[in-house]
Amino acid sequence: MLDEVTPPTDEPTRIATPKLENLTFQPKKNTVLVSHGRPPWYGEDGHRISDAFVVGIAGGSGSGKTHVARQIVRALGSIPSVVILSQDSFYKHHTDEELALAHASAFDFDHPDSIDMPMFASCLADLKSCQQSNIPIYSFTTHQRLEETQYLYGAAIIIAEGIMALQDPGLRELYDLKLFVQCDSDLMLARRLKRDVAERGRDVDGILEQYLRYVKPAYDNYVLPSQRHADIIVPGSNNTVAIDLICTHIRRKLLEQSHHFRQKMAIPHLYASPSGTVIPECKVEDLDLTILPQTRQLQGIFTILRSQATSRQDFIFFVDRLSTLLMEYSLQYLPYAPRTVTTPVDATFAGKALSVKYVCGVSILRSGGALERGFRRVLNDVPMGSLLVQSNTSDGDGEPLMLHVMLPVCVRKRHMAEEAWVFLLDAQIGTAAAAFMAIRILLDHGVKAEHIIFVTFLVARGGGVSVLRRAFPGVKIVTAGVDDIMQEGWLNHSREGEENLPGRQVWAMVPGLGQIGDRYYL
């Protein structure tokens, strides 16, 4: 059944041109695959309650590891987010001598020492603990690790695969499930021969020489013995039953996790009473909010924004004006250091300058986008990321789902994130579910809580903000106003031609501003 298998990809050459018949669903390696969004991975206290689930897959070259990994992804179906992490990315940085050998096909890529195991383990550990990882990129054309890295974040399931995946004890500790893909040596050699001749233009003698010199000894000495660490031995082909068993196991594990923690999850209405007003009653002083001075103009702007009679044009204008004021006010909380300048009349002025290494904005879509114009009027040259968090309406429990993460480079890289100041923008904090998730995402990346300034038009005192505050006391929340309560309601989404659609349960602030995103964009 040689023609059925996917070519092994743990080898130092890469084929880039996909054939037309291969263009069916092929889960990509080293990419976070998302099917329906990621539910909360943290509790009401803001702490992480579950690690990502990690599967390690080892097996000989050509045994079908990638194939098995892809079958698992496909068979899992509707899972939150998966990444297949390939050992290939972790080939070591080579010295000039090693490079010369590699180009002469005389470098042993099949030896465990060719893999940067500590780095593999540390990247995997970061991903497992729900942090971002910037994994190395290895070029098979230059046989060298590239300067650039690839950013990965947000996978609930991680599949690490490679011939040496079960070799390193540090790696093994990270796996929740260890698989070994078994295949006969002759079949593996046959696949290798076929591939190298067809795709790499190599002659049979050379292939056999390499096989006998490096591949076979590595398999016998390192790869095969590592199968004793495996929980399950999977056949390389005709393995439908095995895949099914594995997927059932993974699903059960994930379900256990979510059952176990559901009660503690930060889903706002689980701690809200059904009558609409929310327990516990908290004083605005306890929320540690930074509230824009309530000037006459601000009150006038709010009156216009709150009125349902306000035209779209006016709404947009006054939202932009208010967001500009809010941003100017928020910028006061960045650190400033002394700076002396000379003026055009040759006088000196001992003033101040912004003293931060990185500043960026991140808006929580869609309604956080309503603050972006104000943001740009005040900070015109900083990066602006976005997060899409939506509440899950399909199963009715309304838990927030992380659908899209696009963060500025200064947050993606952990060493930069630790020094970055982030303005997190959302139109209002009601249930606080999206705010909660967004803050958790930034903290996962290494941004300091004290460096997060959440900027919003309106906070509901009786909403989720008290839980948010307890979980993240260090985050500064700057708001233009505070409303008292949250009220349960139904949002009708029927448009012309599609009447009688069921409404969607929402929590609305009272008196509130209505749906700011709709009023600003639609």
Add this chain to the structure above:
Amino acid sequence: MATVVSPVAPPQPATNQSHMHPLPPSVFTLPQTAQLEALYTIIRSKDTSRGDFLFYSDRIIRLLVEEGLNHLPVVKRVVETPTGATYEGVGFEGKICGVSILRAGEAMEAGLREVCRSVRIGKILIQRDEETALPKLFYSKFPQDIASRYVLLLDPMLATGGSAMKAVEVLIEHGVPEDRIIFINLIASPEGLRTFCTKYPQLKVITGWIDLGLNEKAYIIPGLGDFGERRYCE
């Protein structure tokens, strides 16, 4: 508003406070925060590019206009919100217009219009009469009903106060009451402010920063040079 409390943690204060104590009762400055000081530090520096000068002076101008508007009266207004609740708020009362003193005052118009959409803007050109060394009106063009409007008078630099006082004189001649004029200004000298406020005590002055004083050429020290020149010509 439903609830009103003051900010929890005060922002970092500016080190370089205004050079005038006490302020005349009709003078209001922006909160002297480190952030505002940083904005001024950028526009004061002679090494600042024109693009940055425009961007950062616009930011200050917007804040000044917002502050100026807070001195206008409001009336109670009740509205219905999209959630069906009623909200007791306030509505803006009275018509306004801007008047810029050419040429530098024009630079503040964009900031004004960002805050007050499609506001009417009158213009005044005042120059020093070389024979008398006194400020002289060369040109003015106002909205017809200016006498019934609140006027935001725009001039970025208040040095000796000569042209600002001349402009106020012209506005009063056009029927605008003194207490309906709000003078909006980026940098003022203490001596200019004193003269101005003594002559027009009813007129509110919103200024961003009060500097040390004037040099022998009547430039504000430390100042930022010639605002119009930097904004338009350099």
